Amino acid sequence: MSKIIALPIETIVRELDSKLLLTFFLIKNGYDVLIGPRGSIFFELKFLRNTSLLYKSLSIDQKDVMASVVKNGGKNYILDEEANVFSKNQDSIIKSIFPKNMLDFVDIFFLSGEKIKNLVNKNRPEIPNEKLIISGHPRFEFFKKPYMKYYNNVKDELQNKYKDYILFNLNFSMGNPYRGWDEQISYLNNHPDFNLSYINDIKNKMLWQKKNMKEYVKAVILIAKKYPEINIIIRPHPSENENYYKPFFNKFQNIFIIRSGNVLPWIYASKVSVHYDCTTGIESVLNGKPSISFTCNRDEKLVNWLSPYVCNEVSTINQLLCELDTYLNNNEKFSLSQEKSEMLNSYIANQSIDSINTICNAIVSHNQKSTSYYTNTKSRVLLRFKKRLGKYRRIFFNKDEYTHHFKNLNKKDVLFKLNKFKEITGLEFDFEIKNHGIDTYLISRTSK
Secondary structure, eight states: OEEEEEESSOOOHHHHHHHHHHHHHHHTTTTEEEEHHHHHHHHTTTTTEEEEEEEEEOOOGGGGHHHHHHHHHEEEEEEOOTTTTOOOOOOHHHHHHHHHGGGGGGGGEEOOHHHHHHHHHHHHHTSSSGGGEEOOOGGOTTSSSGGGGGGGGHHHHHHHHHHSSSEEEEOOOOSBBOOOOHHHHHHHHHOOSOOOHHHHHHHHHHHHHHHHHHHHHHHHHHHHHTTTSSSEEOOTTTBBOOOOOOTHHTTTTTEEEEEEOOHHHHHHHHHHESSSEEEEEEEEHHHHHHHHETTOHHHHHHSOHHHHSEEEEEOOOHHHHHHHHHHHHSSSOOOOOHHHHHHHHHHHHHGTHHHHHOOOOOHHHHHHOOOEOOOOOHHHHHHHHHHHHHHHHHHHHHHOOOHHSSSSSOOOHHHHHHHHHHHHHOOEEEEEEOOOTTTTTEEEOOOO
């Protein structure tokens, strides 16, 4: 067993492909990678020594996990995904997602851009500058060669099945939470990381999004009637309750509610995408695809401003219809202006940084030399069995949001995706995948 890097995943449709891309290059650099759902990864870390954790965010409720990683000879790395919520109340967000009493557990913070680093320096000056690395983020590498080839087959299948379509990427997880409205309020009020200012912002955003959802339903119905020959794909946010939309759209033959799979091939295959202030708008423009930000009831305090800024922003349904006409009837091409491109790169630096190599090189130069190993094998096997029973209970009897996000990770799918990266990069090395817990796999490089 080599040195292990553990990569937890929370939302499989959003995170899996980029985490496997990072896995592929960590393996190339001589590491084994333990990948799987957050709960299972955290469980396995209790029994692993000299194993490091690369996680997406920092939270007080992870204190025991991160403390045990350090105690057992590993390192903690944060590949931040939370600071990219670009509302105007950025200082409050940074303070909430970088809790003071967790900072000492972290060896490196990988940040998406220079502007984020500046915000962290301002609001958390106690973090040494050498711990802050601007890395971009792996999920934004897929607009570059050769990775843009990764979704070609899926894109072709979508175009063959749905022909011309408008893609609505919804991000109303606060106004339409999967866990339920009252449960969401309780979650906010009891979360140990959130300060009062941040909680109030989120509660206001819940009410605001609920209002915006109604406008989006109205807009989709008008568009479906105006363009009966064009299909409309509705992709709710992974944390949304998709059942909200079904009564409104079920009677239309050209509206499809689909949340499976990564959003990128859906973007590639679409004529145009529509969203409010979603990160998918950024992914669209980076891939040269037109994207319209329909910001009805815009509130400067609540809107995530960066995505509307780089997309074509409209505020009324009539404006949205006119903008759609431009792309559907005139085949107008989309291009990102230099000014917008530079602003985007200051927050998400993937246009100027190779995110994968930046992260891998930092870990290689920093990580421990000792190899990883397991302890307490018999106890681990018994507790794994109990956790598997707990997973089935959550799936069938509880409305558990994290289980909803991560129902199953198939070994065959992992192998297929890694082989795809091998094919498109031209890198020749073999690997093996071993089951190491519930939906959790240890991926290692092998010699031929």
